[in-house]
Amino acid sequence: MDRTHRESDLERTVLGPLRKTSMQFWLVIAVLGGLVLMGAVLLGRQWTTGLGVTGLKRPIYWGVYISNFVFFIGISHAGTLISAILRVTQAEWRRPITRIAEAITFFALILGALQLWIDLGRPDRILFLFFFGRFQSPLLWDVTCVTLYLLSSTLYLYLPMIPDLARLRDRMTDAPRWRRRIYTVMAAGWHGSHEQHRRLERGISIMAVLIIPIAVSVHTVVSWIFGMTMQPMWHSTILGPYFVVGAIFSGIAMLFIFMTIVRRAWHLERWIKAKQYDYLGILLLVMSAFWGYFTLSEYLTTGYSSLINEVQVLLAKIQGEYAPWFCAMVFCNLILPFAILIRRKGRTPTGAFIVAVGVAIGMWIERYTIIAPSLTRPALMARFAIYTPTFTEVGLTIASLALFALLFLLFFKLFPAISVWEVEEGQAVAAARQKAEELLRQGQLEPTLPTP
Amino acid sequence: MPRWGMVIDLDKCFACQSCTVACRMENNTPVAGPDQTARGRAILWNEVLPFIEGEYPKVHVQLIPRPCQMCDNPPCIHVCPVKATYKTDEGIILVDYKRCIGCRFCAVACPYQVRYFNWYVPEWPAALKAHLNPDPEVQPRPRGVIEKCTFCIQRLRKAREKAEAEGRPFTATDYVPACVQTCTGHARYFGDLDDPNSLVHQLAHSPRAFRLLEEMGTQPKVYYLKQG
Amino acid sequence: MAHWIIDATGGGSVIVAIVALSVLAAYGTMLRWILTAPWPEPGRPQGENEAGREQV
Numbered sequence: 189m190d191r192t193h194r195e196s197d198l199e200r201t202v203l204g205p206l207r208k209t210s211m212q213f214w215l216v217i218a219v220l221g222g223l224v225l226m227g228a229v230l231l232g233r234q235w236t237t238g239l240g241v242t243g244l245k246r247p248i249y250w251g252v253y254i255s256n257f258v259f260f261i262g263i264s265h266a267g268t269l270i271s272a273i274l275r276v277t278q279a280e281w282r283r284p285i286t287r288i289a290e291a292i293t294f295f296a297l298i299l300g301a302l303q304l305w306i307d308l309g310r311p312d313r314i315l316f317l318f319f320f321g322r323f324q325s326p327l328l329w330d331v332t333c334v335t336l337y338l339l340s341s342t343l344y345l346y347l348p349m350i351p352d353l354a355r356l357r358d359r360m361t362d363a364p365r366w367r368r369r370i371y372t373v374m375a376a377g378w379h380g381s382h383e384q385h386r387r388l389e390r391g392i393s394i395m396a397v398l399i400i401p402i403a404v405s406v407h408t409v410v411s412w413i414f415g416m417t418m419q420p421m422w423h424s425t426i427l428g429p430y431f432v433v434g435a436i437f438s439g440i441a442m443l444f445i446f447m448t449i450v451r452r453a454w455h456l457e458r459w460i461k462a463k464q465y466d467y468l469g470i471l472l473l474v475m476s477a478f479w480g481y482f483t484l485s486e487y488l489t490t491g492y493s494s495l496i497n498e499v500q501v502l503l504a505k506i507q508g509e510y511a512p513w514f515c516a517m518v519f520c521n522l523i524l525p526f527a528i529l530i531r532r533k534g535r536t537p538t539g540a541f542i543v544a545v546g547v548a549i550g551m552w553i554e555r556y557t558i559i560a561p562s563l564t565r566p567a568l569m570a571r572f573a574i575y576t577p578t579f580t581e582v583g584l585t586i587a588s589l590a591l592f593a594l595l596f597l598l599f600f601k602l603f604p605a606i607s608v609w610e611v612e613e614g615q616a617v618a619a620a621r622q623k624a625e626e627l628l629r630q631g632q633l634e635p636t637l638p639t640p
Numbered sequence: 641m642p643r644w645g646m647v648i649d650l651d652k653c654f655a656c657q658s659c660t661v662a663c664r665m666e667n668n669t670p671v672a673g674p675d676q677t678a679r680g681r682a683i684l685w686n687e688v689l690p691f692i693e694g695e696y697p698k699v700h701v702q703l704i705p706r707p708c709q710m711c712d713n714p715p716c717i718h719v720c721p722v723k724a725t726y727k728t729d730e731g732i733i734l735v736d737y738k739r740c741i742g743c744r745f746c747a748v749a750c751p752y753q754v755r756y757f758n759w760y761v762p763e764w765p766a767a768l769k770a771h772l773n774p775d776p777e778v779q780p781r782p783r784g785v786i787e788k789c790t791f792c793i794q795r796l797r798k799a800r801e802k803a804e805a806e807g808r809p810f811t812a813t814d815y816v817p818a819c820v821q822t823c824t825g826h827a828r829y830f831g832d833l834d835d836p837n838s839l840v841h842q843l844a845h846s847p848r849a850f851r852l853l854e855e856m857g858t859q860p861k862v863y864y865l866k867q868g
Numbered sequence: 869m870a871h872w873i874i875d876a877t878g879g880g881s882v883i884v885a886i887v888a889l890s891v892l893a894a895y896g897t898m899l900r901w902i903l904t905a906p907w908p909e910p911g912r913p914q915g916e917n918e919a920g921r922e923q924v
Contacts, residue, residue: 238783239742240759245680247753249744309742309757309784313722316741320722321881327721327745332884336891343895347902376903384905391902417749418715418856567751567853570689573680 195359198459198611202604203359205454209601213453220594227587230580231306239309243578248563252581253307255555256588258431259438260300261334261410262551266439267293267341268403270468272396281467283614284459287607288447288600290345292439295595297338299588304330306584326416329409337399337406344395346374347388351609354378367602407435419562420497421490430482437475437521438551440468444544446596448537450605459606462536469535472543476525483518497567504561509574513557520550642812643731644791645833645861646820647843648705651868652827655703659686659819659828663707665771666792666818668778670762683756685789686819702867705828707819708733708754708789709852709860716746716755725786731861732791740785747786751853752860755788791830792817812838833861 195203234241244251270289274282305311321328353375360371378384411431414422444465451460490502505514524546528534564573663669663686672682691702714733717725724739725746747755761783764772772780777794781787799815812832820828831840840863843849848865 238758238760240676240681244759246682246747246756248680249747249757304743307743309744309786310740310782313739313741316722316739318881318884320724320739321884322721322723323883325719325721325745327719327743328884331721332887335884335888339888339891339895343899347899350902378903379907381905381907384902387902387905391898394898413745416719418751419748563748566753567856568689568753570691 196612198606198608198615199355199359201455201458202606202608203356206356206360206601206604207363213597213601217594217597220590220597223587223590224594227584227591230583230587234306234580234584235311241578241580243576243581245573245575247566247569248560248573248575250307250559250563251575252556252577252585253303255552255559256585257300257303257307258410258555258559259552260296260303260588260592261406262431262435262438262555263442263548264293264296264300264337264341264439265403265407265432265435266296266443267291267344268399269436269439269471270443271344272399272403275392275396276400279467280614280617281463283610284456284461284606285443285447285464285468286348286610287603288450288605289443290341290348291596291599292442292446293341294338294345295592295599296442297334297341298595299592301334301338303588326409326412330406330413333402333406333409337402340395340399340402344392344399347392347395348607348610349603350375350378350388351380351385352604352607354380355608356604370602404432407432414558414562419566420495421486421501421562422558424486426482426486426489430486433475433478433482434551434554437472437479438548440472440475441544441547441551444468444472444540445548448541448544450600451537454600454605456606459611465537465540466532466535469529469540469543472540472547473525473529476522476547480522483521497565501561501565504565504572505557508561510557510561513553517550517553517557520546521554524550641729641834642832643834643861644710644796645731645831645840645844645863646707646710646791646817647829647840647849647863647865649827649829649843649865650702650704651865652825653703653705653823654825655688655690655705656824657688658822658824659705659707660684660688662818662822663789666773666778666795667790668762668772668780669756669787670758670780671764671768676759681759683758683787685754685756685787704852704864705819706752706754706852707817707862708791709752709858709862710791712859712861713857715749715751715856715858719745719749721745732793732796733788734790734793735786735788737781737785737787742784742786744786751856751858755786757786758783792819 242251242253267290270282271286271293275286305314308314317328317331321331323329353371357368357371357375360368363371408428408431411427415424415427417423447460447464451457487502487506490498493499504510525543528539528543533539560575564575664684667685669683669685676682686705686707688703688705691704693700693702710731710733712731714727717727717733721743722739722741724736724741725733726736727733742757744755744757747753747757758781762780773794775794775798777790777797795817796815800810803810803814812835816830820830829840829843831838833841833844835841843865844863846865849863850866851860851863854860
């Protein structure tokens with residue numbers, strides 16, 4: 189083992205948080221753990237007494253839990269978009285944030301699947317989905333696609349981690365035994381030869397291309413749970429792409445939130461820089477515009493018709509009891525991003541963080557206002573129903589978010605938040621490019637491309 | 641093979657709710673209590689829905705008794721992920737309580753809201769509990785599963801057994817659900833829709849006949865005869 | 869046709885199982901292919917991460 193190695197600046201800052209843990213970190217972990225514990229108690233109560241503890245009723249059979257399911261599956265698109273699309277298009281600025289994005293995908297998917305389980309009336313029969321699955325049911329499409337996505341994104345998170353894991357195995361010699369064992373096992377004998385690197389890059393490229401259609405399929409089939417029924421304002425072809433756009437939108441917002449937290453807490457300001465906030469801010473703005481376009485298309489098409497069942501759901505959203513939710517949604521998803529991110533000065537970490545929190549809330553509301561209003565006003569109903577979520581549902585939502593953050597923070601206490609080898613590679617690429625430009629300027633190098 | 645169907649004459653129905661009560665006693669649906677009922681948790685396989693149109697003083701109330709519509713093209717069955725709900729050869733839609741995972745997808749997909757969920761362990765006041773129907777088909781359902789009107793499938797089985805014991809062939813007129821038997825105004829008719837000589841077949845083809853949300857293409861086997 | 873295939877394969881469980889297993893097998897193969905890449909000079913000890921890296 190190479191013990192004489194002098195750590196680079198990058199290694200020191202990135203591996204620092206893995207070595208030393210502040211009091212504040214444990215305090216945050218304790219608070220999150222407490223919330224998760226509260227959720228466990230609430231869930232235990234729900235499982236022993238029944239779904240009666242929720243605000244669900246006839247005909248609002250789905251509510252907060254299914255909204256959470258769609259929300260978590262939505263934010264899992266952070267990893268796909270940032271990491272896969274930017275990798276495929278070889279955007280250099282992606283390098284410091286891919287790891288965070290991929291981890292969001294992984295944990296969000298786990299939390300999303302958990303929401304479906306929480307929602308089941310018979311959680312003990314969850315495996316029936318695999319034993320007696322009926323492929324004609326859109327729910328089974330979801331099970332298939334989410335499983336496939338989870339497998340793929342696990343590999344997609346793991347592959348780019350291998351060289352870093354080998355580095356941890358070699359450097360973190362002062363870490364406790366169990367941690368060193370984890371690093372050794374997970375590094376899987378990585379030696380970093382030229383050929384191995386070549387194959388790894390190849391594997392990552394394949395996964396990056398593969399995971400984009402899988403991710404699109406996942407959110408499309410999530411929307412089809414609703415779209416395949418005949419409920420008013422669900423039975424629409426726009427739902428698939430609308431959900432995909434919303435997913436990417438909320439995914440970028442979640443990436444902003446977590447990269448800002450990690451950047452502050454892990455002191456990575458030198459690596460996650462203004463450039464990332466600038467470019468990602470523009471992406472968020474673009475997705476906000478897309479989202480607004482889809483929302484307008486959906487609502488205008490419905491509103492222009494006189495199909496009474498559809499229109500009464502629309503009216504519930506724009507002037508009925510869901511109007512406050514609707515207004516909040518439009519404010520968070522459209523007005524807030526444009527007000528702050530449109531100017532370059534606004535695309536700072538603080539500005540982006542504020543917008544991202546707004547968009548995360550707004551997109552949760554969007555899921556909720558798609559699911560609940562349609563169910564309160566079904567086609568054949570003598571009286572409208574009113575749905576008020578209970579403490580159990582709100583509590584489990586908070587607990588789920590806490591569990592998500594907890595898993596995320598613990599993960600990055602164990603593994604580096606920035607892909608060290610990829611950033612180093614980026615530095616090497618930049619240095620080589622600079623050198624080439626210099627040589628070119630001095631006339632020592634012939635340009636291979638004709639100058640325009 | 642019979643294709644069971646029902647016709648409800650809205651001219652004869654005066655919303656006495658005896659169908660609802662008979663259904664409850666026949667099928668052991670639990671008593672939700674006033675508090676849970678107000679929260680929309682009551683389980684009423686047969687429900688009399690009041691549709692109120694217009695405002696005072698020009699109010700029109702249309703009362704529609706609504707059992708399961710027993711669609712020939714049932715949206716609930718299409719979406720079930722575990723084949724817990726299915727259609728028998730005679731067109732009756734049933735739920736396998738041992739298979740249902742409680743995802744409530746069928747309840748969301750049903751445009752008639754005929755599917756009910758067991759939010760808690762079912763309960764009865766002591767006096768009622770002593771008089772539960774002992775038929776195996778209507779044993780109290782467990783918590784967390786969907787249940788619904790079955791056209792009193794247990795009565796069909798018993799009618800078949802009776803015909804067999806008496807050594808005669810089973811005919812469609814041997815069997816009616818509890819709501820049809822009890823209907824005070826004789827507003828409900830039940831029988832084989834495929835038999836051109838049956839009363840339900842003829843009434844279903846009456847000019848007064850209509851079906852709920854016919855435009856959705858669910859092809860219900862419950863027909864209504866228009867009022868007035 | 870599609871209905872027939874789905875029904876013949878146990879309501880699709882078999883399809884899901886085949887898809888999941890083949891995906892797992894494919895991913896496993898890829899991972900193996902990456903991790904068993906040869907070391908350029910045979911006989912050198914494993915675990916020299918940096919030495920390998922410098923050749924990139």
